[in-house]
Amino acid sequence: MTQPHPTPADIERAIRNIPDFPKPGIQFKDITPVLADPRLFAASVDLLIERFKPGMVDAVVGIDARGFIFAAAAAVKLQAGLVPIRKKGKLPYRTHEQDYALEYGTSTIAVHVDALKPGSRVLLIDDLLATGGTAAAAVALIHRLGAQILEVSFLIELSFLAGREKLKGCPVRSVVVY
Numbered sequence: 001m002t003q004p005h006p007t008p009a010d011i012e013r014a015i016r017n018i019p020d021f022p023k024p025g026i027q028f029k030d031i032t033p034v035l036a037d038p039r040l041f042a043a044s045v046d047l048l049i050e051r052f053k054p055g056m057v058d059a060v061v062g063i064d065a066r067g068f069i070f071a072a073a074a075a076v077k078l079q080a081g082l083v084p085i086r087k088k089g090k091l092p093y094r095t096h097e098q099d100y101a102l103e104y105g106t107s108t109i110a111v112h113v114d115a116l117k118p119g120s121r122v123l124l125i126d127d128l129l130a131t132g133g134t135a136a137a138a139v140a141l142i143h144r145l146g147a148q149i150l151e152v153s154f155l156i157e158l159s160f161l162a163g164r165e166k167l168k169g170c171p172v173r174s175v176v177v178y
């Protein structure tokens, strides 16, 4: 007998909450138990790309670092390219950079200047939407390259931080919402 396909509730049960990591007050969502379970990992990828079929997406863009895990698997399944958006200073060729606000201070992410063709259809993926600063900066970089964002997909959304507000104008979907 085949087992039923895991649901978002099954994935949610496997996400481990780590209080006060990496600093006091943060409830860190640890996805490693999801990745370690082959059925939950596969179901996570399937749910992230639920609205798309091969041929509908030119590139899956993943955000440094946990976003890469899901974006890479999604790109293979959708027969699309994979484009990494990385922390500043990691990409070897010429880049566009975008600053964004953190709880304390700012950070910068970057993309290669030739990573996406103008007009290309992009699915943007990250593991978690918190305040939305990271994803909004990624959206700005993708728009600077002239590409079109079909959807921004997250495995986890911390809805009480209202990150969606920063992504107005893009369709946003999350598999597990807290």
Ligand code: AMP
Residues within 6 Å of the ligand: 026, 027, 028, 029, 030, 063, 064, 065, 066, 126, 127, 128, 129, 130, 131, 132, 133, 134, 135, 163
């Ligand atoms: P933000 O820019 O506030 O939406 O933060 C999103 C980024 O920070 C994502 O790339 C997440 O991997 C990471 N992140 C933020 N908050 C958490 C959390 N509570 N647990 C795990 N990762 C987090």
